[in-house]
Amino acid sequence: MKTISNRLYAWIDERVQLKDLVAFMAKKYVPVHRGSIWYYFGGVSLFLFIIQVVTGILLLLYYKGSESLAFESVQFIMSKVTFGWLIRSIHSWTANLFILSALIHMFSVFFERAYRRPREVTWLTGMLMLFVGLGFGFSGYLLPWNELSYFATKVGTDIAGVIPVVGKPIMIFLRGETDVTGATLSRFFGFHIAVLPGIFTVLLAVHLLLVQRQGMSQPQEFEATPAENRKTMPFFPNFLLRDLLFWLIILNVLAMLAVFFPWELGRKADPFASAPAGIRPEWYFLFMFQSLKYIPARLWFIDGEIFGVLLFGAAGLLWLLVPFWDRKSSGGKRNRLITYIGLFVVVYIIIFTLLGWFL
Amino acid sequence: MRSIVCVAAVCAGVCAPTALALDKCLVCHAAVADKPSSLFARDIHHLKGISCAGCHGGDASTDDMEKAMDRGAGFIGVPKGDSVSAVCARCHSDATTMAGYQSTLPTNQYVLLQSSVHGKLSISGKERIVQCTTCHNAHGITKVTDPASPVYPVNAAATCARCHGDAKFMRLYNPSLPVDQLEKYRTSVHGAKNAAGDAKTAQCASCHGSHDILSIKDVKSKVYPTNIPTTCASCHSNAAYMASYAIPTDQFEKYAKGVHGVALLEKHDLGAPACNNCHGNHGATPPGVESISKVCGICHALNADLFSSSPHKKGFDEMKKPECETCHGNHGIVAASNVLIGNSSGSVCSRCHSEKEREKGFVAAGVMRMLIDSLQRADDRARTLVDEAEQKGMEISEAKYKLRDVRQAQLETRTIVHAFSSEKLRETTGKGFAAAAVITVEANSAIDEYFFRRIGLGAATFSITVLAVSLYLYIRRIERKQRQAEASH
């Protein structure tokens, strides 16, 4: 056994100079401290993304992306295709878990200030991947073409249309027409399986490359302790095996979710039916959706909705650019303000999501 | 000149002295022997002491014509149009006046007439279609119970037919109304008895009313479909009234409990038959039907067709049995159920078929009932399985839709039994069995899938747990070794 693997290794090394890479990787270490558990969530997000790609490709074998066939093809997958129910439910559940994991990853990076110099681009690519992930969620949600997804898309693209100046063209670009129709479905399908994956892959490559090149970020307290007292563990095999263990457990959880909480089929979308009661977007958009409800219809000279959209846009932009305006952290000093801002955002999101869910 | 005539009339002594003494108008007019006065001699108003002036106004106590027929004294001449009925109503709508004559007559006739269909404007546009005198005549009015009255039951039909049998006249008002009701009526039992002089039997007014006649499309009309059963029952359920006739009086009771009665009277389904739909309106049977026993086929055409080509047709004709009624009843028709066919208690087949008598039918009945019951059980089973699969959260909409096919087959068996052929029934139930079989298979595989998923999950979880635990132990071992290696350095 060992001789075969040795021979294989030698064969590849001859062509690719694997030895240098292996030497580099063997030196990779992971800081061990109070916040080490958060290191896993980047990998978990990656794992969930890979699951999405695999289940997504499998779904492609049977899904038909046209208005008259979409719902029926999903019904077919859920009822007639062997393990179709499993693949589809895993795909839908993983979508939600991916966003959750990405958010946890983002907040842990934020609170650990891991975005500070020299990891600004890592942060940027990560944030952009989160936005693309939300785009994945939004476009994918329409594909089963059921009542909920049809109206959720209508409302979502309506809100996009509210942005001043560029809003209407964006809305028409998204919808393919002035209304949500089969053209929207085709477009979203194209975005979901080709455009967004392409963009995401590029961002992911840059992100991973940077992480490998720069190594794991160390918290400021960790950097403060003297070198001898710093606890670390090697990436290979310790952290990787732990990572895999975590992934295994998540995979099992997904299987359980698929069996005990299968994703619903709903009713086929009917553009001429009235919106069902309790229509609302997926949970990850809920806090914004709920916030918009509380903004008064008119604020001075601005329409309430436009104000809300612009406010969230500005907040998102500030958040995106945090590595550049948080000079204190980049300079190596503790910045309590970041912690307070982060806490406020987390609490706000949680409260408004709950409000949107239960009200 | 006139006064001489009047005196002459007095001497002629045409009228009774007392009446004559009061009614000078009549004295003169009788002397010239004009039609109204000869009629009036027998008129009930005259017998009650009411003079010509009672209606025409004027002064009945004087011989002097000018004085008698003086407009100033209230003389109105010959009333025309609505004034006629107004004159009648002056007394007949006044309860006090009527009481003064010890009359027990109602006083609402005029009001009723005005809101009835006859109270509508005539084509002249100046008066109502019908006045009191149209039916009761003007001068020879007698009690309704008097055989001489035009509205005496025996005479009523002819009175109505004066207008309603006149095609030219009726065309002016309602061209769609038939004008042969009288002829048709005479073919019916009611009409025949009426012609023979029976005053108890139904005539036009019995069903349509007298003063309060409303269009048959009016919900308040006595002959509106939902009211017809009660209208007929007002005589036919009255045992005392019907005592002299040899027919039962429980038809309405039975009908009200049967399918047709419930449909019409409780659910207000105007498609359900009332008495007239089977027994005819005016004629003995509905048009185009040879006898009441064949009337069901008007609505239940397919069943009647199947029956006609079945072996029962010849048998029933020979035995002079009515076709549908024999098994289903006539008035108290019970909703059909599977029990009706077969050899069990409650089945009608055993009335004629047994193991010894007409065995072929006995056997066929048994086979047919068995098939119908089996199909019902197959339907129940399929439904239970689909429900179970649905409760378990499995996607089963196709099989659920197919359940309609089984119900459809069951409905078709209800019709095809009337061919009384077990082969034909087997064909029909076969479709239902095939559908139920497919549904059962699909539902069972959905239920199996439910368990398969959970068992599969259990197996996968087991292998993952073992893998996770062993991986964890492996990690621990590696790290232990690393710590040992570090410690030894």
Add this chain to the structure above:
Amino acid sequence: MLTMNEHISTPADGGKRDFLKYILGGSLIAWASSVLYPLFAYMRPPVQTEVEVSSVKAGKLSTFDKDSGTIVRFGNKPVILIRTSTGEFRSFSATCTHLDCTVQYRKDMGVIWCACHNGKYDLNGHNISGPPPRPLDGYRVIIQGDDIFISKQT
């Protein structure tokens, strides 16, 4: 010969290591199959219930000229209906037995002809020339009044 085995395994160690490695390896294989089996089973197309068609109405007698051939849809398969010059009706499967192209009637040649590789069948469906290895399946033609029906050969 200690180069390959840097660690000299003590009996206790070896026993535990082997056991754990076996369990690890075994459960890894079990888990891998529990993941791969659904993926591959998923890719196998599910059985589609085919709607059984036993007969179709081809049309009215008058619409078919003598010495002509028409392709008629029978469920989801094509069937060719030939009316010979004597007025007789014949029907065969229109799927060529060579490589499944749809055949046609050639009036000029008086045969059923396949355009893909020049296969020829006579008016009894027998393969007479070209690559087709077997004759065409026959179908029954039933004439009811003015209507032509094609049904399966039972």
